[in-house]
Amino acid sequence: MSGILPIAFAAYPILLSGVGFAWLLTFPFRSWANWFVRLLACGNIIVFAFMTGPWAFTSYYLRYVVLWLFAVAAVFSYFRARRNSQHFSAGDNRLPMPSILVLLPFLVLNALAIGSNYPAGKTAELAFPLRSGTYYVLQGGNSRITNPFHALSNSKLAVDIVKLNSLGNRAHGIGPRGLGAYEIFGEKLYSPCRGVVFKVRADLPDNPPGHPDTGQPEGNYVVLKCAEADVFMAHLKRGSIKVAEGEVVALGQQLAEIGNSGNTSEPHLHIDAKKDGVEQAIRFNGQSLSINSVVIRK
Structure with missing residues (x-):
C-alpha cells in the first residue's frame, strides 16, 4: 500500500485537472449562460488542483503547464460555443444547476486554500x-x-x-x-x-x-x-x-x-x-x- 501512495499523489492533480478539461470540452452548450458558468466551474477545478495538488511528485512546473492548457481550452470552447450559438434557444438561457453545484464548493475550497497563506493570531x-x-x-x-x-x-x-x-x-x-x-x-x-x-x-x-x-x-x-x-x-x-x-x-x-x-x-x-x-x-x-x-x- 505504501508504494502506491506516491503514485496516487502524483496522479491526483493531473486526474483532477483532466476532469476539468473533459467537462469543459466534451459537453454541449445550449446558451452563453451555460457556457460561462461551465467555464467558471471548470476553471475553479483547475485552480484548486493548481493550488493544492502535490505537484512535486511529478514536477512543480507542470502546474503552470496545466494553467496554460486551460487557457487554450477556454479559447477553444468559446469558439466552439460561438460556432453553435445560432442554435441556442432562448428557453435554454437558464443557469445550469450541475455547473453551479460544482462551482460553489470549489469556490469555497479555493477561498480556504488562499486563506491558508494568511494565518490568524500570533x-x-x-x-x-x-x-x-x-x-x-x-x-x-x-x-x-x-x-x-x-x-x-x-x-x-x-x-x-x-x-x-x-x-x-x-x-x-x-x-x-x-x-x-x-x-x-x-x-x-x-x-x-x-x-x-x-x-x-x-x-x-x-x-x-x-x-x-x-x-x-x-x-x-x-x-x-x-x-x-x-x-x-x-x-x-x-x-x-x-x-x-x-x-x-x-x-x-x-x-x-x-x-x-x-x-x-x-x-x-x-x-x-x-x-x-x-x-x-x-x-x-x-x-x-x-x-x-x-x-x-x-
Missing part, C-alpha cells in the same frame, strides 16, 4: 532553516485543505518541507526506493533562531522509503527553546545531530541533517512551533508558507 518569526537550493512545501498553512495530515494531529500548523531538483521533482522519480534519490536527504539543517537546546533524540534509524515507523512518530528530532517559540524539528538523520541538550545555539548554527526517521514515508523536514504550549503558525523571514510554496536559497 506567529513565530523564524529564519528559514535550509540553504543552497529550491525548497518546496508538501503541506502547510492553517487549513485542512492545504495541511490535511497535520490537521488530524496535534500539530495542525506544522510545515513539511522537501527540496526540488532541476525538473521540479522532490526526487529522481515518483517513488524511488533509495533514500539517496530524495533531494533533501542528508541536507544540512540550521538553527532558525537563537536559543537553548531543550530536547534531542538522535539514535533511531532512517526508514526505507514507504516504510514509516509508526511506533516512534517523531523519529530523531531537536527541540529549541527560543524567544520566539519552542521550535520542534523532526525526521532527522541518524547520527547527524551536532548539538546536545542544554547547549546554547546561535542563529544559523548547524544542528543536524535531514533524514527519514519516524512516521514518514520519505525524507522531509517537519517543523512546528509553540509558545507557552500553544501552537503558532510560522513565518520564515517574514513569509507565511502553504502547500506549493517555494523558497529559493542561494
Whole structure:
C-alpha cells in the first residue's frame, strides 16, 4: 500500500485537472449562460488542483503547464460555443444547476486554500532553516485543505518541507526506493533562531522509503527553546545531530541533517512551533508558507 501512495499523489492533480478539461470540452452548450458558468466551474477545478495538488511528485512546473492548457481550452470552447450559438434557444438561457453545484464548493475550497497563506493570531518569526537550493512545501498553512495530515494531529500548523531538483521533482522519480534519490536527504539543517537546546533524540534509524515507523512518530528530532517559540524539528538523520541538550545555539548554527526517521514515508523536514504550549503558525523571514510554496536559497 505504501508504494502506491506516491503514485496516487502524483496522479491526483493531473486526474483532477483532466476532469476539468473533459467537462469543459466534451459537453454541449445550449446558451452563453451555460457556457460561462461551465467555464467558471471548470476553471475553479483547475485552480484548486493548481493550488493544492502535490505537484512535486511529478514536477512543480507542470502546474503552470496545466494553467496554460486551460487557457487554450477556454479559447477553444468559446469558439466552439460561438460556432453553435445560432442554435441556442432562448428557453435554454437558464443557469445550469450541475455547473453551479460544482462551482460553489470549489469556490469555497479555493477561498480556504488562499486563506491558508494568511494565518490568524500570533506567529513565530523564524529564519528559514535550509540553504543552497529550491525548497518546496508538501503541506502547510492553517487549513485542512492545504495541511490535511497535520490537521488530524496535534500539530495542525506544522510545515513539511522537501527540496526540488532541476525538473521540479522532490526526487529522481515518483517513488524511488533509495533514500539517496530524495533531494533533501542528508541536507544540512540550521538553527532558525537563537536559543537553548531543550530536547534531542538522535539514535533511531532512517526508514526505507514507504516504510514509516509508526511506533516512534517523531523519529530523531531537536527541540529549541527560543524567544520566539519552542521550535520542534523532526525526521532527522541518524547520527547527524551536532548539538546536545542544554547547549546554547546561535542563529544559523548547524544542528543536524535531514533524514527519514519516524512516521514518514520519505525524507522531509517537519517543523512546528509553540509558545507557552500553544501552537503558532510560522513565518520564515517574514513569509507565511502553504502547500506549493517555494523558497529559493542561494
